[in-house]
Amino acid sequence: MKTKDCIIPNSKVALERWLAELRHTTPISGMGVALLAFQIAELENRCAEMRRRMEQKASPEPGKKRALRSAA
Numbered sequence: 001m002k003t004k005d006c007i008i009p010n011s012k013v014a015l016e017r018w019l020a021e022l023r024h025t026t027p028i029s030g031m032g033v034a035l036l037a038f039q040i041a042e043l044e045n046r047c048a049e050m051r052r053r054m055e056q057k058a059s060p061e062p063g064k065k066r067a068l069r070s071a072a
Helices: 012-025 030-058
Strands: none
16 A cells, blocks of 8 residues: 555555564654553443443343233
């Protein structure tokens, strides 16, 4: 894939190698790392909340009986 400044490899192995080389030559700001860590934490929290909601919907509430439908 071509970008404005360089060509990004298409194969997974070549991409991993390219990223490893890029990591050593590209400076990373502390603020960028902190922002990324915050975004990851927020995403993890949202996923956990969605999982809890799905589990609550999947399990019936205690003491509550489901109505049976007739086959007719």
